[in-house]
Amino acid sequence: MLIRVNPKDGLPVYLQIMNQIKHLVVSGALSPGDRLPAARELALELLININTAAKAYTELEREGVLERRRGSGTFVAASAVRSSADERARLLEPQLDQLVVQARQLGLTTTEITDLVNQRWRAVLGKEPE
Amino acid sequence: MDLAVETREVTKRFWSWRGICGVLRGGHDGSRLYRETVALDGLNLRVPRGSVYGLLGRNGAGKTTAVQLLMGLLEADTGEVSVLGFDPMKDEVPMKQRVGHVADGQKMYEFYTVEELCRFCATFYPTWSLAWQNELLDRLDLPRDRRLGELSRGTKAQMALVLALAHEPELLLMDESTSGLDAVVRRQFLETLVELSEQAGRTALISSHIIDDLERVCDWVGILHRGRLIVQQPLDELKGSVQQIRATFAGAPPEQVGELAGNLVRSRRRERELLLTVQGFRADMVEQVRRLGATSAEAVPLSLEEIFIAYTGPVRLEERLGAAVADATEESTE
Numbered sequence: 388m389l390i391r392v393n394p395k396d397g398l399p400v401y402l403q404i405m406n407q408i409k410h411l412v413v414s415g416a417l418s419p420g421d422r423l424p425a426a427r428e429l430a431l432e433l434l435i436n437i438n439t440a441a442k443a444y445t446e447l448e449r450e451g452v453l454e455r456r457r458g459s460g461t462f463v464a465a466s467a468v469r470s471s472a473d474e475r476a477r478l479l480e481p482q483l484d485q486l487v488v489q490a491r492q493l494g495l496t497t498t499e500i501t502d503l504v505n506q507r508w509r510a511v512l513g514k515e516p517e
Numbered sequence: 518m519d520l521a522v523e524t525r526e527v528t529k530r531f532w533s534w535r536g537i538c539g540v541l542r543g544g545h546d547g548s549r550l551y552r553e554t555v556a557l558d559g560l561n562l563r564v565p566r567g568s569v570y571g572l573l574g575r576n577g578a579g580k581t582t583a584v585q586l587l588m589g590l591l592e593a594d595t596g597e598v599s600v601l602g603f604d605p606m607k608d609e610v611p612m613k614q615r616v617g618h619v620a621d622g623q624k625m626y627e628f629y630t631v632e633e634l635c636r637f638c639a640t641f642y643p644t645w646s647l648a649w650q651n652e653l654l655d656r657l658d659l660p661r662d663r664r665l666g667e668l669s670r671g672t673k674a675q676m677a678l679v680l681a682l683a684h685e686p687e688l689l690l691m692d693e694s695t696s697g698l699d700a701v702v703r704r705q706f707l708e709t710l711v712e713l714s715e716q717a718g719r720t721a722l723i724s725s726h727i728i729d730d731l732e733r734v735c736d737w738v739g740i741l742h743r744g745r746l747i748v749q750q751p752l753d754e755l756k757g758s759v760q761q762i763r764a765t766f767a768g769a770p771p772e773q774v775g776e777l778a779g780n781l782v783r784s785r786r787r788e789r790e791l792l793l794t795v796q797g798f799r800a801d802m803v804e805q806v807r808r809l810g811a812t813s814a815e816a817v818p819l820s821l822e823e824i825f826i827a828y829t830g831p832v833r834l835e836e837r838l839g840a841a842v843a844d845a846t847e848e849s850t851e
Contacts, residue, residue: 394733394820399818400733433733434707435711436733
């Protein structure tokens with residue numbers, strides 16, 4: 388599992404971890420039932436406070452992405468993928484917010500943005516938007 | 518809350534001889550022979566047991582004085598100091614047996630070899646663990662038969678870390694102990710710190726200029742500025758509370774920011790832009806800025822380094838924004 392922490396980023400470290408684990412789940416790099424390193428192992432690997440690693444896990448457990456099985460560790464929850472349609476949309480939220488703010492500053496309308504998104508979709512992925 | 522370290526209204530002043538020329542010249546201090554420096558001015562440090570507490574402050578803010586007071590190396594002028602429930606001046610021995618201290622450029626007996634110095638230090642600590650000492654020496658790859666005098670600055674710092682940890686202290690005090698060390702050694706220090714903090718009830722208080730490191734390993738932060746603790750809270754809380762609102766206006770940004778003035782840490786205006794660093798951030802503050810006429814406004818989280826600079830950095834002229842704002846920044850800038 389590849390997670391990186393950047394202290395220069397304003398986002399609290401536990402949120403950085405949460406976002407990256409969610410990303411790994413949504414992108415399929417982690418599947419339901421996969422085992423995650425224990426919080427202390429993760430903390431040692433990333434050189435972060437143990438409580439921070441534990442907090443990221445606890446929050447992800449609360450959101451249903453991870454589940455803790457007593458005595459055997461932390462795993463990706465079976466429900467993680469089911470909830471992931473919403474989750475996928477939410478992962479894009481920061482970028483979308485930025486897009487909206489900048490589009491507004493540039494004086495673009497929502498129709499124009501939609502057109503632009505479609506245009507980029509064709510350019511980057513090489514196929515028609517569904 | 519169970520506290521490992523607590524100080525109550527601690528003040529510490531130093532006097533220095535002004536020199537004959539200074540006295541004859543008079544000036545601000547008149548004909549007084551000594552000049553007073555207030556190093557700590559009512560320090561209320563509260564370090565929860567089990568935390569990794571990062572003490573931040575600019576040069577001369579009082580960090581080293583604070584750590585030396587905790588170690589009983591200095592005596593407070595007024596106020597109380599409690600370290601693991603002991604008074605460092607009265608119960609020096611039992612306190613020091615439970616504390617590990619790594620100072621920057623720590624002096625060690627240079628004629629001892631690494632192994633001899635370990636043996637020497639071990640006699641002072643009933644809890645000294647030979648196995649742990651050897652593991653630390655191996656891990657840091659320290660040459661056991663070399664004399665301290667032969668070692669480089671970085672290797673001496675590693676040695677100081679071994680000596681501070683081998684008795685498995687309840688509290689570790691690290692004062693600028695990673696400054697000037699290479700990335701590999703710094704990483705070893707951090708690893709040791711993370712490992713220490715996972716053991717229940719172990720506490721660490723670290724001061725460092727490398728704020729990125731502190732942001733990684735700390736869960737509590739205190740910002741010391743001119744002898745006073747101006748921030749003391751869990752790191753996550755601090756990061757949620759201090760944010761920057763960036764707003765763009767059609768014309769010049771307003772002079773006054775209304776209710777927000779009370780929460781302002783500092784502000785900066787550029788031509789059509791207004792950057793407000795606020796504490797006690799709430800989502801509706803962005804809305805308040807929009808109501809001031811901003812065409813766009815968004816809140817941006819700040820890194821610990823940015824937060825630190827916002828609180829302790831000098832205020833540039835363009836950051837002063839009307840009297841109300843100047844008042845709000847007064848406390849951290851004077």
